[in-house]
Amino acid sequence: MIKVYIKMFVRSFFLQALWNFERMQNIGFVYILKPFLDKVYLDEKSKQEALIRHMGYFNTHPYMANLLFAIVASLEKEKSENKANSLDISISGIKNQMAGPLAAIGDPLFFGSLRPLVACFSILVMLLFMKFLDQSFQEYAIFVPIIFIVGYNVFHIVSRCWLMFIGFKFGKDSFSVISNSKTLMPIIKYAGFVVAIVALFVYLLIFKSSPISNLFFGIKENDLALYIIVFLFSIIFSRLGVIFLLYSIIIICSLVSYLRI
Amino acid sequence: MTESIFFYALIGSFCSMDVTAFGQFMICRPIFCASVVGYFMGDVNTGLWIGMIVELLWVNAIPMGVIVPVDVSLISILSTFWVCKYFLGVQEAAVFALVLAVPFAYFYRDIDISGRNFNTKIMHFVEDGIKNQEYWRMHAAIYVGLFLFALRLFLFYLFAMYVGGLIYSGLYLQLSQFIILGLRNAWYLLPIVGFALVIKEFNIFRKLFFKEL
Numbered sequence: 001m002i003k004v005y006i007k008m009f010v011r012s013f014f015l016q017a018l019w020n021f022e023r024m025q026n027i028g029f030v031y032i033l034k035p036f037l038d039k040v041y042l043d044e045k046s047k048q049e050a051l052i053r054h055m056g057y058f059n060t061h062p063y064m065a066n067l068l069f070a071i072v073a074s075l076e077k078e079k080s081e082n083k084a085n086s087l088d089i090s091i092s093g094i095k096n097q098m099a100g101p102l103a104a105i106g107d108p109l110f111f112g113s114l115r116p117l118v119a120c121f122s123i124l125v126m127l128l129f130m131k132f133l134d135q136s137f138q139e140y141a142i143f144v145p146i147i148f149i150v151g152y153n154v155f156h157i158v159s160r161c162w163l164m165f166i167g168f169k170f171g172k173d174s175f176s177v178i179s180n181s182k183t184l185m186p187i188i189k190y191a192g193f194v195v196a197i198v199a200l201f202v203y204l205l206i207f208k209s210s211p212i213s214n215l216f217f218g219i220k221e222n223d224l225a226l227y228i229i230v231f232l233f234s235i236i237f238s239r240l241g242v243i244f245l246l247y248s249i250i251i252i253c254s255l256v257s258y259l260r261i
Numbered sequence: 262m263t264e265s266i267f268f269y270a271l272i273g274s275f276c277s278m279d280v281t282a283f284g285q286f287m288i289c290r291p292i293f294c295a296s297v298v299g300y301f302m303g304d305v306n307t308g309l310w311i312g313m314i315v316e317l318l319w320v321n322a323i324p325m326g327v328i329v330p331v332d333v334s335l336i337s338i339l340s341t342f343w344v345c346k347y348f349l350g351v352q353e354a355a356v357f358a359l360v361l362a363v364p365f366a367y368f369y370r371d372i373d374i375s376g377r378n379f380n381t382k383i384m385h386f387v388e389d390g391i392k393n394q395e396y397w398r399m400h401a402a403i404y405v406g407l408f409l410f411a412l413r414l415f416l417f418y419l420f421a422m423y424v425g426g427l428i429y430s431g432l433y434l435q436l437s438q439f440i441i442l443g444l445r446n447a448w449y450l451l452p453i454v455g456f457a458l459v460i461k462e463f464n465i466f467r468k469l470f471f472k473e474l
Contacts, residue, residue, distance in 0.1 A: 013284045018406035020380035051391045111323040141305040145296040152287050193463040200456040234457035242318045254443025
């Protein structure tokens with residue numbers, strides 16, 4: 001059975017390989033579940049019914065899906081043992097009911113908190129390298145993306161394994177185990193906030209006398225003031241979107257340069 | 262030139278596949294893929310800087326539900342490739358590359374949406390297969406889905422790197438002095454914009470100070 005679990009784990013990385021607008025991750029889900037169904041359903045008819053059952057709409061966070069397919073696999077095993085038809089509805093119901101809440105946990109936890117945290121940490125490392133390595137920065141710069149990838153994926157891979165383990169161990173009750181670990185998100189968010197602030201200060205420390213001071217004000221003392229203005233401008237107009245901010249900053253910079261020339 | 266475009270288009274498509282199709286190991290994130298392209302092209306510093314700007318600016322670009330966000334790996338890879346290919350180490354040219362790469366990424370998003378619509382047809386092909394107990398269709402569909410995803414990315418990268426590169430280098434040489442100075446200022450100011458967006462993204466800060474904004 002270990003081989004089947006490993007196969008399912010490897011296949012979980014292909015969950016969105018055939019993502020489509022009609023039923024989203026359904027093919028990926030069936031593809032992950034197939035080795036397990038091959039093992040538990042010995043007659044072709046039952047296996048076919050199980051596969052058709054999982055061809056419906058399915059969408060959740062790709063990492064959290066590991067928990068869900070483990071739960072569904074446990075239920076399928078139960079069904080294969082007692083053949084109760086009532087379990088059909090139960091399996092589909094649990095799958096559909098849990099997909100949304102799991103996505104609501106996964107998206108802000110992994111993509112909304114963890115990823116920005118690790119990215120900010122990598123950027124902080126890069127800025128520290130710039131400050132302290134100076135001339136030899138080029139030699140060590142490649143460590144920055146490596147730190148990002150290793151740092152993120154240690155958490156990512158461990159989470160996927162843990163979620164799959166929890167799903168197989170606790171079955172339907174896994175959700176309560178997951179919700180007990182909700183303290184993790186504020187910790188990551190606080191950590192991310194602190195790292196982002198530190199990175200910003202290091203940035204200001206390094207570039208306090210960048211060429212922009214001479215171009216905008218002509219005196220270096222106003223450099224920090226300019227940074228604060230840009231920072232507040234970005235906060236206030238962030239609702240207008242990244243594209244607006246990107247192009248408006250460039251246009252404003254060009255206009256100021258033009259007026260000075 | 263041709264060989265290098267093929268090589269970088271391959272790297273680009275491999276990195277961009279990570280957005281949805283395979284893994285989500287975050288090799289698609291700008292801080293990684295722009296640095297890698299920069300490293301191979303001999304200017305890891307510019308790659309890192311572009312990666313930092315794009316990473317911070319598009320920190321909340323998440324493929325959630327039916328939303329197909331703009332491909333940030335495409336923005337960072339294209340801009341790093343262009344600047345390293347035509348104006349190695351020129352900061353102003355790097356910002357201009359970023360400016361030009363954004364429309365390409367939006368254009369690709371439309372192509373990506375068409376590709377995902379085509380996946381629906383493959384999905385129905387698999388469904389019919391399961392009804393007839395032809396399970397091989399499921400495996401084939403996964404590999405075909407991945408192959409098509411990689412192919413459309415590869416072809417788009419080839420097009421954008423070559424045609425976009427010609428447009429980019431041609432336009433940059435026509436820019437006025439004041440625009441170049443403006444781009445140089447933006448090189449230092451865009452990370453500040455990014456930091457502001459990241460800090461705002463962390464809800465804790467928003468709750469404390471910027472609830473009303």
